[in-house]
Amino acid sequence: xxNILSPNSYRTGPDEDGHFGIYGGRFVAETLMPxxxxxxxxxxxxxxxxxxxxxxxxxxxxxxxxxxxxYFAERLTEKFGGAKVYFKRDELNHTGSxxxxxxxxxxxxxxxxxxxxxxAETGAGQHGVAVATVAARFGxxxxxxxxxxxxxRQKPNVFRMKLLGADIRAVTAGAGTLKDAMNEALRDWVTHxxxxxxxxxxxxxxxxxPAMVRDFQSIIGTEAREQMMQAEGRLPDxxxxxxxxxxxxxxxxHPFLDDAEVEIYGVExxxxxxxxxxxxxxxxxxxxxxxxxxxxxxxxxxxxxIIEGHSISAGLDYPGIGPEHAWLRDTGxxxxxSATDSQALEAFQLCSRIEGIIPALEPSHALxxxxxxxxxxxxxxxxxxNMCGRGDKDVFAVAEHLGVEITP
Amino acid sequence: MSSTRIAARFAELKAQGRAGFVTFFSCGDPDYATSxxxxxxxxxxxxxxxxxxxxxxxxxxxxxxxQLSNQRALAAGQTMIKTLAMVRAFxxxxxxxxxxxxxxxxxVYAYGPExxxxxxxxxxxxxxxxxxxxxxxxxxxxxxxxxxGIDIIxxxxxxxxxxxxxxxLKNAGGFIYYVSxxxxxxxxxxxxxxxxAAVKRIKAHTGLPVAVGFGVSTAEQAAGIAACADAVVVxxxxxxxxxxxxxxxxxxAQDVLEKAAxxxxxxxxxx
Numbered sequence: 081x082x083n084i085l086s087p088n089s090y091r092t093g094p095d096e097d098g099h100f101g102i103y104g105g106r107f108v109a110e111t112l113m114p115x116x117x118x119x120x121x122x123x124x125x126x127x128x129x130x131x132x133x134x135x136x137x138x139x140x141x142x143x144x145x146x147x148x149x150x151y152f153a154e155r156l157t158e159k160f161g162g163a164k165v166y167f168k169r170d171e172l173n174h175t176g177s178x179x180x181x182x183x184x185x186x187x188x189x190x191x192x193x194x195x196x197x198x199x200a201e202t203g204a205g206q207h208g209v210a211v212a213t214v215a216a217r218f219g220x221x222x223x224x225x226x227x228x229x230x231x232x233r234q235k236p237n238v239f240r241m242k243l244l245g246a247d248i249r250a251v252t253a254g255a256g257t258l259k260d261a262m263n264e265a266l267r268d269w270v271t272h273x274x275x276x277x278x279x280x281x282x283x284x285x286x287x288x289x290p291a292m293v294r295d296f297q298s299i300i301g302t303e304a305r306e307q308m309m310q311a312e313g314r315l316p317d318x319x320x321x322x323x324x325x326x327x328x329x330x331x332x333x334h335p336f337l338d339d340a341e342v343e344i345y346g347v348e349x350x351x352x353x354x355x356x357x358x359x360x361x362x363x364x365x366x367x368x369x370x371x372x373x374x375x376x377x378x379x380x381x382x383x384x385x386i387i388e389g390h391s392i393s394a395g396l397d398y399p400g401i402g403p404e405h406a407w408l409r410d411t412g413x414x415x416x417x418s419a420t421d422s423q424a425l426e427a428f429q430l431c432s433r434i435e436g437i438i439p440a441l442e443p444s445h446a447l448x449x450x451x452x453x454x455x456x457x458x459x460x461x462x463x464x465x466n467m468c469g470r471g472d473k474d475v476f477a478v479a480e481h482l483g484v485e486i487t488p
Numbered sequence: 489m490s491s492t493r494i495a496a497r498f499a500e501l502k503a504q505g506r507a508g509f510v511t512f513f514s515c516g517d518p519d520y521a522t523s524x525x526x527x528x529x530x531x532x533x534x535x536x537x538x539x540x541x542x543x544x545x546x547x548x549x550x551x552x553x554x555q556l557s558n559q560r561a562l563a564a565g566q567t568m569i570k571t572l573a574m575v576r577a578f579x580x581x582x583x584x585x586x587x588x589x590x591x592x593x594x595x596v597y598a599y600g601p602e603x604x605x606x607x608x609x610x611x612x613x614x615x616x617x618x619x620x621x622x623x624x625x626x627x628x629x630x631x632x633x634x635x636x637g638i639d640i641i642x643x644x645x646x647x648x649x650x651x652x653x654x655x656x657l658k659n660a661g662g663f664i665y666y667v668s669x670x671x672x673x674x675x676x677x678x679x680x681x682x683x684x685a686a687v688k689r690i691k692a693h694t695g696l697p698v699a700v701g702f703g704v705s706t707a708e709q710a711a712g713i714a715a716c717a718d719a720v721v722v723x724x725x726x727x728x729x730x731x732x733x734x735x736x737x738x739x740x741a742q743d744v745l746e747k748a749a750x751x752x753x754x755x756x757x758x759x
Contacts, residue, residue: 108622109549111549111643114647114649115647253552254545259546266548267548267671369594370597370620371546378594383568384596384597384599
């Protein structure tokens, strides 16, 4: 398959085999293949079932608290002295991030498929908390795989998951972060194929996950489009979102992909800088490869061995990226940039002080980019940034980085 | 050669009226020299076919023992180039024992599929098992491998239903590898009666020999499986010998070869 450089629409993918250009696909062991196919069939049926959509809409409205507000960040706009900055406030969702959007969709699907046990991987713990939440709500036992390193730096979310009744499995393989947690979740899934539903947290993995997660997250962009029309009478000039695996970003971007006048930026985790080995910018610093069921950009050495990503944010230090982002990069529709740990830390503090919003470290990367670009843009320019998570979980880690001692 | 090494080996086994013994270990574990010694001496210890693992950082279908063996090999500097070099070194002294490279797709993809198939064929590789390339991704490597004269060994799982089986077997070559448990390597012990039924089910769809693996670790289990399959695959039990030897400062090659000989005797008792 060849890359189509200017397709008629950027919103028709993936093809029936789950490909976005050369990316995506279904690179899984035969044991899992029949499960992936039945998941795809179940998802297609659910998508076409009004009862499924109605139940999801109800839960989104009354359980998650959607629609999330669109907020004009007036004081930051003033501070930057350029473009108008809006936040899509997905950090106000139940559980504190956009992750709940996807988890509600997938748990309804699990229920439809008659699955009785839920597993998930988590990095920062935002997805783990959202999965533990929906599992509690639907009365299903839940096991969350989390890297031992991440457990150490995300203690509040670990405790939250335990309160919600989830069983947390510490993964010590590799660097003990998100990639290793995903390996372990896949190993669990292949062992418990009959009863288990794997709720993947990002828009990656084997088809149909990238498309399915995107669809559930697209509510972000769909709402934001309408809200922006109401607030400004027009579409924004620019979208900005942070990217780890890329689920919040694709959720915001997808409904705008065919609006050529809207510039779109994804912000990867630059870690200690792209010139160092310590970053997690797979699109800027990686090359195409195959991992976790899909072909996409990966951080890897010349021999095809995967390199651990690094980021101050446990939610972004994944060595891969959703396959649709890989395709959007190659087509040029979305531009991918990066922000470093220290830039994110600065944006984290700035937003807290000036807007009274403590952002998660993940969207702090997006904000770091906004703070760089907004001052250079005219005052009638509109930037819409996804504030995809709140920073309560990060206060201990941030305190440590700032050299402040607090007792958890 | 009119017949492939794999076909010739199964023909020999049939003539001898016994099941084959397929051994697995990661290439370069615990280091290149020891690994080459293991490879060179395995046929004499009773291995009929050798599966050589191509190390990968993220072996998603493998249990802890094989994960660690991948890590040891990589830590010792194993690369795809060295893996192919080891096959060439082995071929200098053994023209008959089939070598099957087993692993995950990314290291092959990074090497370049076309270049990989050419170099592997030249080195003397007979078959490939790429765990994360299901039949849905055949265009990647399976079709070109067939053209290059390398067999793609297909994995069939307990979850592979009757409707799907013909699709999975379509481009299969060499032999069929039946994954006897739903799970990762070395995690559980297969139920012989269920395995026998599964082998029968597969044989109804193909004339290729069926090897059974994932969870066979003792001579007794190997004998049980050998009674109902064309070959028995053992990996984790051998790889654990390397792990133990490294930890206790013993001779890894000697320990692996002794264990292999023990299980080979079990396979030969099977039928």
